Amino acid sequence: MLVLYSNDYVFHPGARDTGNDIALDRNEIMQGELEILNSQSLIEHTLEKLGVRVVYPSFRGKDRKELPFAAQRLLRDFSIAAVPQANVIELKLRNNDRQVALDTLSAIIDEYLADRAEIFQRHVTFGSEKARQDITNELKAAEDNLVAFQEAHQISDLKEQTVLLLHRISEIADEKEGVAGEIGNLKAQSATLVQALQDLPAQSLIYQETDISQEHKMLTDRLTQLQIQQADLKGRYQNDYALVRNVQRQINMVQGSLHRTPARETVVQRTGINTVYNELFQQNLLLTSRLRGLQAKLDGLSDELNGLQGRSDELVSLSGQYHALQRTRDVLEQSYRVIAQNAEETRLAAELNPENDANIRIIQSPASPAGGRSLRFVILVLGLIVGFGSAVIMLAARLLTQQVFLTPFDVERRTGMPVIASVMDAGAPAPTWISPHTDALVKQWAGWLLVRLRK
Numbered sequence: 001m002l003v004l005y006s007n008d009y010v011f012h013p014g015a016r017d018t019g020n021d022i023a024l025d026r027n028e029i030m031q032g033e034l035e036i037l038n039s040q041s042l043i044e045h046t047l048e049k050l051g052v053r054v055v056y057p058s059f060r061g062k063d064r065k066e067l068p069f070a071a072q073r074l075l076r077d078f079s080i081a082a083v084p085q086a087n088v089i090e091l092k093l094r095n096n097d098r099q100v101a102l103d104t105l106s107a108i109i110d111e112y113l114a115d116r117a118e119i120f121q122r123h124v125t126f127g128s129e130k131a132r133q134d135i136t137n138e139l140k141a142a143e144d145n146l147v148a149f150q151e152a153h154q155i156s157d158l159k160e161q162t163v164l165l166l167h168r169i170s171e172i173a174d175e176k177e178g179v180a181g182e183i184g185n186l187k188a189q190s191a192t193l194v195q196a197l198q199d200l201p202a203q204s205l206i207y208q209e210t211d212i213s214q215e216h217k218m219l220t221d222r223l224t225q226l227q228i229q230q231a232d233l234k235g236r237y238q239n240d241y242a243l244v245r246n247v248q249r250q251i252n253m254v255q256g257s258l259h260r261t262p263a264r265e266t267v268v269q270r271t272g273i274n275t276v277y278n279e280l281f282q283q284n285l286l287l288t289s290r291l292r293g294l295q296a297k298l299d300g301l302s303d304e305l306n307g308l309q310g311r312s313d314e315l316v317s318l319s320g321q322y323h324a325l326q327r328t329r330d331v332l333e334q335s336y337r338v339i340a341q342n343a344e345e346t347r348l349a350a351e352l353n354p355e356n357d358a359n360i361r362i363i364q365s366p367a368s369p370a371g372g373r374s375l376r377f378v379i380l381v382l383g384l385i386v387g388f389g390s391a392v393i394m395l396a397a398r399l400l401t402q403q404v405f406l407t408p409f410d411v412e413r414r415t416g417m418p419v420i421a422s423v424m425d426a427g428a429p430a431p432t433w434i435s436p437h438t439d440a441l442v443k444q445w446a447g448w449l450l451v452r453l454r455k
Contacts (some may be wrong), residue, residue, distance in 0.1 A: 001109070003033055004359035030082045033089060033360075037080050037108075037118055042072040044106045045115070055095070057103055078108070088363065098368045113339040113360060132339050145445040146325045158315060158322050165312045169305060176301045179294050193284040200277045216261045223254045242329040270380045407445035420453070422446055 024032075036042065044067055052059050052070045059066040079095040091109070095101035155161060230247045237244050408419040422445075 001089045002361040002363050003089060006359040033080060034080055037112055040071060042111055042115055043074050046111045047071060050104060050107055056098060102366045102368055135332060135336045135339055142329040142332050146329050149325055151319055151324060155322060158319060163314050165308055170309050172301050172305045176298060176305060179298045179301065183294045183298060184290060186287050190284055190287045190291060193280050196280050197277060197284065201274055202277050203274060216258060219254050219258045219261060223251060226251045228256060315358055341448060408444055408449050419449060422449060
């Protein structure tokens with residue numbers, strides 16, 4: 001298999017256009033691919049796909065129970081080697097059945113490609129999905145905090161509400177000023193009408209019937225009698241007579257009373273409401289009612305203005321916290337869009353660049369030798385040779401390291417002097433350290449020594 005370089009082996013710690021990419025070297029890439037091929041799960045998936053008894057007929061149990069043991073055996077039979085100085089991986093599989101070996105190796109390669117694609121795709125999909133899920137949770141929490149803040153303080157759109165409040169405050173202030181001016185005008189008109197009403201009578205004469213006054217009539221009659229009596233007395237007496245002067249004095253008194261007494265007196269008199277007074281009174285009443293209405297309106301406008309001003313001050317005091325919550329929400333929303341866009345770009349790039357998923361090329365399909373060859377006999381022969389050689393070496397080492405003389409040759413070799421004779425004690429028991437093999441050697445050397453002595 002040929003391993004080609006791709007974007008999967010490049011780490012992007014930041015944005016792709018910053019040039020901070022970190023690429024793996026050949027050894028790291030090849031070691032990563034070897035680890036994927038040597039994974040236990042890959043072998044188990046292959047055995048599950050093919051069946052344990054198909055690959056190893058000697059397994060008689062259930063596939064599930066035998067699966068771990070079969071996987072271990074398959075890992076021992078499966079050898080992977082990276083070709084030096086090349087991006088090539090060589091795969092070998094040993095099995096008694098040639099076709100089973102081919103099928104198993106092909107299945108391992110297929111599972112490897114599938115698992116590898118899933119592993120590398122997990123970096124893109126799972127990482128982006130986890131980041132998207134995390135930013136989604138943070139965005140939802142920020143949105144909930146903002147909504148809770150808006151509901152708690154009755155805010156829908158802070159900027160729009162503030163503008164509307166200021167516009168309404170300006171309108172109410174202008175309207176209040178206009179109402180106050182109108183109230184002042186009405187108060188001046190009402191004061192003028194009140195002054196006019198005070199100067200005008202509330203009642204006026206409608207009909208009046210007069211007749212000769214009784215007192216005037218009595219005084220006239222009395223004056224007539226006195227004048228008749230005076231004329232009579234002047235005919236009989238002189239003007240300076242006391243009686244004449246007395247009558248003259250009475251006439252003067254009656255004439256004075258006549259001058260003071262009106263000639264006529266009112267017999268029937270009818271009065272009614274003065275129309276001018278009534279009209280002015282009605283106008284004053286209308287002005288007073290309108291004035292009270294305007295005063296009530298002014299009070300309402302003042303209360304509304306105070307409420308709006310308080311609400312405006314409250315929104316101004318809450319604007320910092322609201323903008324902080326909104327800014328957090330906007331930043332998280334922008335981050336979510338960037339993550340979603342990057343994930344989508346990565347997905348599209350992976351779909352538009354199929355060579356990223358095809359950077360593993362099969363140079364040679366699985367094939368078996370024309371004739372199988374078993375190395376068991378060779379291994380057995382080599383094992384016997386190695387065992388015999390090891391035994392000889394161990395025996396020689398033991399003889400060289402012993403501190404006793406087992407043969408006359410040992411005595412000559414150690415002392416540098418010739419041995420003339422060597423006789424064993426036939427009746428003494430053999431030492432515990434002398435083995436049958438050692439006894440045979442002693443006899444052999446003894447015979448050799450006797451032959452030498454004869455010569």
